[in-house]
Amino acid sequence: MLVNLATVHWPAVSSLLGPTHGAAYLLVIVAAAQQPAAPRSTRLLGLLPGVGGLLVLRRLRTADTPVRR
Template sequence: MTADSVPAPRLARRPLRASATIELVSLAVLLVNIATGNAREIAALFGPVHGVAWLFGILATRRDPRRSTGATLRAIIPGIGGLLALRALEQADAQAAPDTGSGAR
């Protein structure tokens, strides 16, 4: 059994899941801030948080053993890219996993 045939454990994607959530929430805060008056302090705090979470999501996707070009391209989309990449990686896991429900031993 090679390292490529073993599905990535769910815990290995925990950093990607966290960065995708932070990326989405920080984008929502920035958009609400723009709609309600554009306070510079909020933008100064959440802008860098959003940027770092976005870059971390791209890097975490690139390091995943099940990555594909499509998953990496999805990660590049600001705001929802981390969640889209995570979904693509989990679909790749589902396709690569052997059918365990067949009852064969």
């Protein structure tokens, strides 16, 4: 999306990728909010655009892994 904006800015590309990006962002927010074992801070990370979903996944993975001694 940023490449299109920085180069040719074709309206067709923007009209396709804009809603797709918005839907993916909403999906991350809803998926993070529905995690029952996740603390509130983890759910709030889903609100960060761009990297929020990756941060939520990372935090959920580290919470699920047992501590080795």
